[in-house]
Amino acid sequence: MRQLLLWVQQVGLAGSASEQQRLAAMGLDVLAERMVPTADETDVALTAQWSAFICLIDDYFDRDSRGTSASRAESVLQRLLSVLAGEEPQPDSTGPEVALADLWRRTAPRMSPRWRDRFIADYTDFSRATCEEAVHRERCHQLPLDSYVALRRRTITLLPMTDIVECTAAAPSPELPEQCVEGARLRALRCAGADVVGWTNDLASAEADRRRGQNNLLTVLERERGCSFAESRNAVVSMRDARLQDFRSLALKLSDGRGVPSPARASVAAYTAAICDVVNASLYWLDRTGRFDAQWLPPHAVSSQPGAEEGRRTSHETS
Numbered sequence: 001m002r003q004l005l006l007w008v009q010q011v012g013l014a015g016s017a018s019e020q021q022r023l024a025a026m027g028l029d030v031l032a033e034r035m036v037p038t039a040d041e042t043d044v045a046l047t048a049q050w051s052a053f054i055c056l057i058d059d060y061f062d063r064d065s066r067g068t069s070a071s072r073a074e075s076v077l078q079r080l081l082s083v084l085a086g087e088e089p090q091p092d093s094t095g096p097e098v099a100l101a102d103l104w105r106r107t108a109p110r111m112s113p114r115w116r117d118r119f120i121a122d123y124t125d126f127s128r129a130t131c132e133e134a135v136h137r138e139r140c141h142q143l144p145l146d147s148y149v150a151l152r153r154r155t156i157t158l159l160p161m162t163d164i165v166e167c168t169a170a171a172p173s174p175e176l177p178e179q180c181v182e183g184a185r186l187r188a189l190r191c192a193g194a195d196v197v198g199w200t201n202d203l204a205s206a207e208a209d210r211r212r213g214q215n216n217l218l219t220v221l222e223r224e225r226g227c228s229f230a231e232s233r234n235a236v237v238s239m240r241d242a243r244l245q246d247f248r249s250l251a252l253k254l255s256d257g258r259g260v261p262s263p264a265r266a267s268v269a270a271y272t273a274a275i276c277d278v279v280n281a282s283l284y285w286l287d288r289t290g291r292f293d294a295q296w297l298p299p300h301a302v303s304s305q306p307g308a309e310e311g312r313r314t315s316h317e318t319s
Contacts (some may be wrong), residue, residue, distance in 0.1 A: 001024055004023075004045070004048050004049060004122055005277055006046075006055075008023060008049075008052055008099070011095055011099040012094070012095030012099070013053065013096065014095075014097075015095065016164050026055065027288065028048050029048050029281070029282075031285040032045070032047040032281075034277065034280065034281035035051075035161075035165055035168075036274075039168050039169055039170070041170075046168050047164065047168045048153060048166045050103055050107075050168075051161070052098070052102060053099050053103060054160065057080075057096055057245075058155075060076075060096075061133075061134065067232065069134065073130055074131045076132075077233070078127075079096075079097055080097060080100055080118075082099045083101050084100070087202075088101065089101050100272055107164065107167055110167055111166070111167050111172070111316065115166065115172065118173070119160060119164075122163055123160050125159075126154060126155065126157055126159070126160055128154075129154035136215065140148035141215075143215050143219065145222060145224050147215070148220045149195070152195075152198045152199070152202070152217065153191060153198060156194050156201065156222070158197050158198070158279075159190055161293065162193070162278050165277070165278050166271070166274065170270075171267075171270040172185075173186070173259070173271055174264045174267035174268050175267075176261070176268075181259055182259060182260050182268060185250055185253060186254065187272065188250055188269070189251060189254065189272065189275055189276060190246040192243055192250060193247055193278065195291055196244050197282045198238060199239060199240040200219075200282075201218075202218060203218070203237065204231065206218040208227075210229070218232045218233055218236050219232070221235050228239035238251045247279065251272055251275070253272070254272040255266055255269050268296055
């Protein structure tokens, strides 16, 4: 954690003592260690730094009152996208721009042009979704369930984080034929993972979001179904658990290798295991840092296949 705190100070990502204390309390070093359990110290540190950047940017728009301004959100995110496009931060650039430039310089050259294009596309989509969310918040829009679920998948930032873990876990997304069923399953696995983590986060932040008058899966269900807040919580728990089962089923199908072209089987299995690690680590981290009540977790772990985690850390612990 000390190394991470030194880095955020150097790039100006968390300047005040209170920001640094909050960052220290997040336990992002634990999150990174579980996201890339077989990585070396350098790649664990890089994973933690990307996690800090993503979490602090996300918190900026969720918690900073200025983040409710759609125009301000667009301005901040556009500057970040300019960094990904290759523009150097200006002397008066803010901490997020400096941090992203530093992270991008140490990550992008290690990966293929295909990966760089995909990460930029995923982060651009996150940025657009965040701006859409800011507009809805600013105008007090009440989103219907389907629209909220689709938007939440894009704002949770799990998809950009899985891209980063491709690099730090040395598990790049496999090259598969365009019409390959497994390619569609890998995309579905990423989406299912984003839903599981996003909906779990909504369970965690439901009370605070309700006080702020912000859209949340629980409040959307409460309004749309005319049910109580407690009933909406139970409904979201059921939705999340069913979505977690979808995720596990997809992971098992991908890991068994059936239908995967022989040259791609090892890379599909490694990539699937990496996505499982990201989701498992996120659930474990949220549990251990008090971001949600452990009773909301189903009793089973997410795993790619029996025995697939041999030599890796356990996917979830409840002690």
